[in-house]
Amino acid sequence: MNHVTKSALLSLAMTLSIGACQANPQSHSSHEVTRWSVPIGLRWMWQLQDYENFKIDPDVDVYDVDLFEASEGGARSLIHRLKSANKKVICYxxxxxxxxxxxxxxxFIDSAVIADGDMKDWPGEIWLNIANRDALENNIKPIMSKRLDLAAASGCDAVEPDNVDAYTNIDETHGIIRPDDQLRYNRWLSQAAHQRGLAIGLKNDMQQLNELVDDFDFAVNEQCYAYGIECVHYVGTFLAKGKAVFNQEYYTDGQEGEIDRSTFISSACSYFQSVGISSLWKQGYALDGVGVKSCVN
Structure with a gap:
């Protein structure tokens, strides 16, 4: 084959390649990188604050930590320390x-948040208006994309996006967010995480477990045992598909949604272990790693 023919074929190949990319400009970003498959039965620890005296437990498989704080320090970051200790890292x-x-x-622009949408129990926190399509596409999603980029660049194996059940918090969101708004947004979060090679957990949002179980790699739940039969909803969804469910129960003074330590040990743990839920119990609601009890210690 002469030089002219080779050049012509090369030129044709490049033209076809460029044409294909122009026809499908999202092809490079829609490819899902291999990600962590999160199995049932892992031992986890959930600590989102107070990292000054953070200790790595050799018996813990998975740490769920704050994305912003745990990524600080580059090679000296908490995420890097955990990865060096062969731990899986979920970034909140x-x-x-x-x-x-x-x-x-x-x-965040003004229209990205709900007017008078403050969270009652968490000062300084206000609900995003994911029902506002313009704000969602042009402001909220780009910010979340940057956060996912940070998670991937920092070495997180997975992410735990919180507050993805706005439609259930009607007192604070004033009914602005509909279930379909939430479903679309949560699926977008899943796709965006997967495109970056990140596994993603569905936080609470129990009313949409059936719709979202195939989109998410694991679940994170709070207080399903204390609220009665709620845990059972994971048995036929995430657990049935071999996907981990990480749970945490709390106790302060015995109010609704809480169980005490003895109940956790004597009753809750046997249930959690029988169905495959990885559970923790916490004295108080501060996720500081203090006063935590696991079903396996």
Whole structure:
């Protein structure tokens, strides 16, 4: 084959390649990188604050930590320390609220948040208006994309986007967010995480487990045992598909939604172990790693 023929074929190949890319400009970003498959039965620890004296437990398989704080310090970051200890790392961030202490809080435009949509129990936090399509596409999603980029670049194996059940918090969101708005947004979060090679957990949002079980790799739940029969909804969804469910129960003074330590040990743990839920019990609601009891220690 002469030089002219080779050049012509090469030129044709390049033209076809460029044409294909132009016809499908999303082809490079829609490819899902291999990600962590999160099995049932892992031992986890959930700590989102107070990292000064953080200790790595050799018996814990998975750590769920704050994306922003745990990624600080580059090679000296908490995420890097955990990865060096062969731990799987889930990185937490809020995907449904603006937290005024975050470094990117000022990036949210006014229309991206719900007017008078403050969270009653969490000062400085306000619900995002994911029903506002313009704000969602042009402001909220780009901010969340940057957070997912940070998670991937920092070495997170997975992400735990919080506050993805805005439609159930009617007192604070005033009915602005519909179930379909939430479903579309949560599926977008899943796709965006998977495109970056990140596994993703569905936080609470129990009313949409059936619709979202195939989109998410694991689930994170709070207080399903204390609220009665709620845990059973994971048995036929995530657990039936071999996907991990990470649970945490709490106790302060015995109010609704709480169980005490003895109940956790004597009753809850036997249930959790029988169905395959990885559970923790916490004295108080501060996720600081203090006063935590596991079903296996």
């Amino acid at each position: 961030f809020s995907a449904g609220t603006r937290e005024d202490w975050r470094s990117d809080a000022d990036d």
